[in-house]
Ligand SMILES: Nc1ncnc2c1ncn2[C@@H]1O[C@H](COP(=O)(O)OP(=O)(O)OP(=O)(O)O)[C@@H](O)[C@H]1O
């Protein structure tokens with residue numbers, strides 16, 4: 678299979694940039710914003726030199742899939758991922774039709790609820806670190822004697838701050854309640870857990886464990902909606918179910934080849950990230966396409 682050339686950067690002249698993340702460029706269209714997922718890939722929070730063909734489209738379309746699947750639980754910001762609809766609404770996008778097609782989502786602009794709504798079903802990452810130190814995550818008491826990557830008795834809501842720069846910091850549910858108010862807190866906690874449970878069961882049946890994930894909510898008027906990206910490999914830990922072996926860290930469904938490669942080179946985990954060999958790029962691209970196919974049952 679010949680892969681399309683990956684898109685690392687883009688510049689939509691005349692359209693104001695709303696934000697540039699590690700992976701996505703976000704454009705301000707007034708009442709709406711346009712998310713464009715590039716093919717950039719990060720590992721250990723650093724963007725690599727090369728892109729992964731198809732990754733942007735996969736990320737965008739996985740998010741779109743889940744927004745559709747979870748609409749019955751909570752309203753979300755997605756307007757369309759259809760390029761014709763976007764261009765009809767915003768003719769300024771016409772010159773960029775080919776670049777944007779498949780990798781972009783037009784969304785309603787919301788006022789962010791300043792919290793990362795993390796849900797964990799398994800013990801990993803910063804949750805595992807906190808548990809080892811305190812026996813708790815975000816103030817939630819957990820059974821004793823759990824091992825790394827163990828499945829938790831129940832998924833838990835472990836919010837963190839939304840840091841402008843640097844790492845997000847885990848906070849207690851009480852802290853979050855104080856910050857956003859009881860009503861908003863109850864709503865985003867309940868919705869986060871409900872979406873995770875539904876998605877987790879769905880994915881696990883198809884061979885992917887969603888160990889944990891992060892949701893973001895925003896408000897439009899009085900309404901609270903789900904925004905940002907949902908249940909993608911970039912906002913979640915995806916593990917291959919068939920290789921799940923608690924008692925240590927797990928293989929990442931999508932980034933394993935990249936991480937394995939990075940273990941073999943000398944690199945201090947600070948930018949710039951290294952150049953990935955073609956073989957690693959190719960195999961990682963195949964993984965992303967596979968994730969899409971496994972979850973949605975369709976080829977991209
Ligand atoms: N509907 C929306 N309305 C307004 N802001 C939104 C909406 N959806 C998402 N956002 C915000 O847009 C921003 C997208 O940034 P993005 O995730 O690409 O980069 P980042 O979070 O700064 O870094 P990283 O690449 O590490 O994720 C986030 O701050 C998110 O909260």
Ligand SMILES: [Mg+2]
Pocket residue numbers: 698
């Ligand atoms: Mg982000």
